[in-house]
Amino acid sequence: MLLFFSFAEPENGPSVRHKKIEIEEEIFVRIGQNDMAAFEAFYRQTERTVYAYALSILRNHDDAMDVLQDTYLKIRGAAHLYKPMGKPMAWVFTITRNLAMSRLRLRQREDDSAEENFENQISFSYVEDPVDRLVMETVLKILSDEEREIILLHAVSGFTHREIAKNLGIPLSTALSKYHRGLRKLRNYLSDKGVRS
Amino acid sequence: MNRKRLEESIYRAVNQAPAIEYENLARIPVEPMEQHDFITRQIVKKPVQHVNYLGMVAAFCLLVVLGSIGWWQFRMPDSVILIDINPSIQIITNRQEQVLSVKALNADAESVIAEVNAKPADLTGMVVQIVDAAIQKGYLSPQKNVVLVSVENRNLKKADALARSLNDTVKESAKAKQVMLGVLRQSYAKDKDLEELASQHQLSEGKLRVIQTILAADPELSLEKLSKMSMTQLLDYARKNKIDLQKTVEFDDEYYSYDNDAQTKESEDFESTDEEENGATFEEDGADSEDEDVVLKDREKEDSKEDSRDDSDAEDHSVAPSTTKKKTTPTVKQETEEKQSSDSENKTPVDESGLTKEQQSDEGAVSQIPDSESADAFEESDTEHTDEAAEESSGTQEPVESE
Numbered sequence: 001m002l003l004f005f006s007f008a009e010p011e012n013g014p015s016v017r018h019k020k021i022e023i024e025e026e027i028f029v030r031i032g033q034n035d036m037a038a039f040e041a042f043y044r045q046t047e048r049t050v051y052a053y054a055l056s057i058l059r060n061h062d063d064a065m066d067v068l069q070d071t072y073l074k075i076r077g078a079a080h081l082y083k084p085m086g087k088p089m090a091w092v093f094t095i096t097r098n099l100a101m102s103r104l105r106l107r108q109r110e111d112d113s114a115e116e117n118f119e120n121q122i123s124f125s126y127v128e129d130p131v132d133r134l135v136m137e138t139v140l141k142i143l144s145d146e147e148r149e150i151i152l153l154h155a156v157s158g159f160t161h162r163e164i165a166k167n168l169g170i171p172l173s174t175a176l177s178k179y180h181r182g183l184r185k186l187r188n189y190l191s192d193k194g195v196r197s
Numbered sequence: 198m199n200r201k202r203l204e205e206s207i208y209r210a211v212n213q214a215p216a217i218e219y220e221n222l223a224r225i226p227v228e229p230m231e232q233h234d235f236i237t238r239q240i241v242k243k244p245v246q247h248v249n250y251l252g253m254v255a256a257f258c259l260l261v262v263l264g265s266i267g268w269w270q271f272r273m274p275d276s277v278i279l280i281d282i283n284p285s286i287q288i289i290t291n292r293q294e295q296v297l298s299v300k301a302l303n304a305d306a307e308s309v310i311a312e313v314n315a316k317p318a319d320l321t322g323m324v325v326q327i328v329d330a331a332i333q334k335g336y337l338s339p340q341k342n343v344v345l346v347s348v349e350n351r352n353l354k355k356a357d358a359l360a361r362s363l364n365d366t367v368k369e370s371a372k373a374k375q376v377m378l379g380v381l382r383q384s385y386a387k388d389k390d391l392e393e394l395a396s397q398h399q400l401s402e403g404k405l406r407v408i409q410t411i412l413a414a415d416p417e418l419s420l421e422k423l424s425k426m427s428m429t430q431l432l433d434y435a436r437k438n439k440i441d442l443q444k445t446v447e448f449d450d451e452y453y454s455y456d457n458d459a460q461t462k463e464s465e466d467f468e469s470t471d472e473e474e475n476g477a478t479f480e481e482d483g484a485d486s487e488d489e490d491v492v493l494k495d496r497e498k499e500d501s502k503e504d505s506r507d508d509s510d511a512e513d514h515s516v517a518p519s520t521t522k523k524k525t526t527p528t529v530k531q532e533t534e535e536k537q538s539s540d541s542e543n544k545t546p547v548d549e550s551g552l553t554k555e556q557q558s559d560e561g562a563v564s565q566i567p568d569s570e571s572a573d574a575f576e577e578s579d580t581e582h583t584d585e586a587a588e589e590s591s592g593t594q595e596p597v598e599s600e
Contacts, residue, residue, distance in 0.1 A: 036223060043219055052211050061214055069217055069225075076227040078237040091239055098236040127210045135203060136210035155207035169240075183200055190198055 020158050021045055025084040028091075032080030043072055046089070049157035050096055056148040057100040059140040061124070063107075067099045074099070090167040131195060135186070142189055147182030150175055272297065276359060277387075277402075278320070280367075281345040282336045283427035284309045285401035286327055294320045294359070303399045309334055324363055325370040332374045343429040344371075345381045345446065347403025356384035360447075381407075381432065381446040398424050406445050407431055414440040 023045065030038035050071055054064040074095050082091060127133040139148060153164050165175040198206075230237065271291055278288040284305035289298045295318045301307040312330035313323070328344075331337045337344070346363045350356035360382040371378040383403055395405040398420060408423045411431065415438060423431065435442050442448070 032229070040219055040223070043222065047216060048211060051214065051216070055211070055214075065215070065217065069222060072222055073225060073227050074237050077230045078233060080229055081233050081237070083239055085239060085241070091237075094240060095237055102236070124210060124214070126215060127213050129206075129209065132206045132210040132213075135198075135206040139207060151204075152207060152211070155204035156211045183203060186203055187198055190203075195198060 021049060021089065023088045025082070025086070025088045028075075028079040028082040028088065031076060032082065039072075039076060042075075046092060047072075049089075049153065049159075050092060052152040052156040053093055053096050053149065054100050055140070056152040057097060057145065058103060059148075061126075063100075063103055067096060067103060070099050071096045087167060089163075090169070093167055134193070134195065135190065138186060138189055138193075142185055143182045144178075146170075146174075147178045147185070150179045151182045151186075154179060271295075275350065276356065277349040278324075278359070278363065279345075279347040279349075279401040279403040280324065280327060281347070281401050281404040281428050282331050282341070282343075284331060284334075284336050285399075285404060286310065287401065288320065288323060290320050296320055296323050299323065302395075302401050305336065309336065320363075321366050324366050328367055328370040329374065332371065332376055337371060337376055337378065339376060341427060341429045342371075342377060343379045343381065343427070343432050345383070345403055345407065345428045347382070347401065347406070348384045349387055349402065350384070351386055353384060353386060356386075360384045379432070379448065381428070381442070381448040383407075383446040400424050404428065404431075407435075407442060410442055410445040411435055411438075411440055414438065 023042065027038050027042050031042060047068070051064055051068050054067040054071070055061065058064050058067065071092065075092065085091075124133045124136050127136060139151060143151065149168065150161075150164055153159055153168075154161065159167070161175045161179060162172055165172040168175070233239065271293075273291060274289045274297055275292045276290045276294070278290065279302075280286045280288070282305075283303075285302035286306045286309065287298075287300040287302055288296055289300075291297055299310060299313070301310050309327060309330045312333060313326045328337065344367050346360055346367060348356040348360040348363070350359065364380045364382045367380050368378055383406060385406070388402070391402050391405060395402040398405070400408070404424075407428075408420060408431065411423060411434065412418055412420065414435075426434070432442070434440075
């Protein structure tokens with residue numbers, strides 16, 4: 001069944017304006033000293049990016065929210081142990097990934113058929129625009145893990161490909177190739193579904 | 198959909214997702230961790246090194262090529278040095294003047310090379326050992342004291358410099374053994390034809406060049422005959438026959454001009470033995486003999502004049518061999534050699550003909566080496582009149598050189 005959608009440009013013009021995440025490593029020192037103002041600033045600046053990353057791994061909003069919360073609690077609990085290495089967001093992504101993987105393992109242990117059922121449960125009812133919802137569902141459905149991570153981080157956080165590669169610990173060439181391959185997959189899939197710009 | 202619209206779509210979808218209220222998050226109590234757990238541990242990843250295999254292969258190839266060039270240059274023969282006494286020895290060196298190989302070009306040379314114990318890498322050390330061995334084997338002595346050093350190199354300047362350096366080395370090493378040598382040297386570029394010809398006659402190319410010069414002046418001689426002569430004999434023959442070897446070799450003027458009785462004797466010994474063995478001799482041209490007689494007569498006249506002027510000189514002349522057809526005034530070098538000959542007399546040296554000096558005198562050899570008495574007397578006067586003798590020697594050299 002082909003669906004035909006058309007993009008309606010928002011009235012206020014281009015609505016997407018990436019806010020560049022600029023995190024200094026010193027912020028973990030302040031968080032480690034229980035500086036809640038620093039923690040709040042950190043949370044507000046990075047929360048959507050961490051959520052997007054968790055979502056790219058878990059492909060489920062509720063699990064992503066749980067991992068998001070656990071990530072920030074872990075950061076509060078271990079910030080004083082952080083050793084500056086020049087990549088503050090890499091540590092955050094490491095915590096998010098470890099928590100997400102733990103949750104995935106737990107989910108698989110609970111029910112072997114959960115993964116199959118999960119794919120049928122992907123739905124983003126909170127997304128108002130049907131095209132946006134379809135795009136989001138398609139991203140989580142057809143892209144590989146790495147393609148998903150890279151495309152979501154690039155779209156949400158505004159990180160450059162170089163920063164994504166650095167924070168995820170992968171070669172730049174890999175980040176670039178997976179990004180473009182993922183976009184091509186998306187375009188082809190959506191085109192087949194009759195989505196036009 | 199283009200990339201930008203896709204990303205905007207994703208951005209809007211993610212931003213519309215419900216978020217955790219910060220206040221709720223901040224209210225959750227958190228205990229500071231004592232150490233990292235497996236969730237919070239910081240992974241120290243080594244920077245991903247992109248191994249450029251092509252670069253590695255290229256670098257390896259470059260290394261191999263450079264190494265090969267270096268090794269090739271090290272092993273590449275640069276100079277060929279020929280040392281001719283009668284033994285003819287060939288030394289091949291590289292650009293750094295390190296010895297690559299030592300080769301005997303005749304049977305005599307093999308016995309000399311056998312005496313060279315260690316084979317030093319440096320050329321000077323090798324030459325010193327060869328000279329020492331030649332002296333030890335009796336190929337070099339006060340009676341047989343001419344060495345030809347030939348250097349072949351594409352760069353004639355380098356060849357000449359090396360020849361001069363070896364000239365000094367040979368002289369100094371022989372001097373350390375109380376043997377005064379006359380060293381001839383020559384430098385030239387490679388000549389394959391000459392090399393082959395020399396190889397056919399078991400000669401060194403350097404010696405062959407000298408022989409060819411003599412043959413050019415005296416075509417009646419044969420290469421086979423001359424090739425059997427030592428350098429001492431060749432030089433003496435050339436001198437007697439007024440053959441200008443300076444076209445071929447460079448040598449110390451003092452040596453070439455002074456009249457070495459010992460050499461004359463050896464040369465004549467060779468002639469006599471050669472005559473006995475082959476039933477023929479390489480006689481000097483009649484004109485040459487006449488010229489030489491005229492010169493000798495002039496010398497005798499000069500000597501008699503000098504006798505009347507200086508009694509002490511007269512005494513010296515009486516000591517010097519006057520029975521030969523050669524000049525009789527000794528030079529400083531001759532004096533030294535006479536000392537050596539008197540010293541070596543106790544050893545009863547045997548020359549190439551296999552005869553002792555006594556045997557030679559018995560057989561009526563024309564020239565004689567001064568006996569020990571005359572040598573002693575010569576030594577006595579030597580200390581008093583060295584300067585005068587030197588002056589005389591320079592005076593007596595003139596007619597010889599004019600020859």
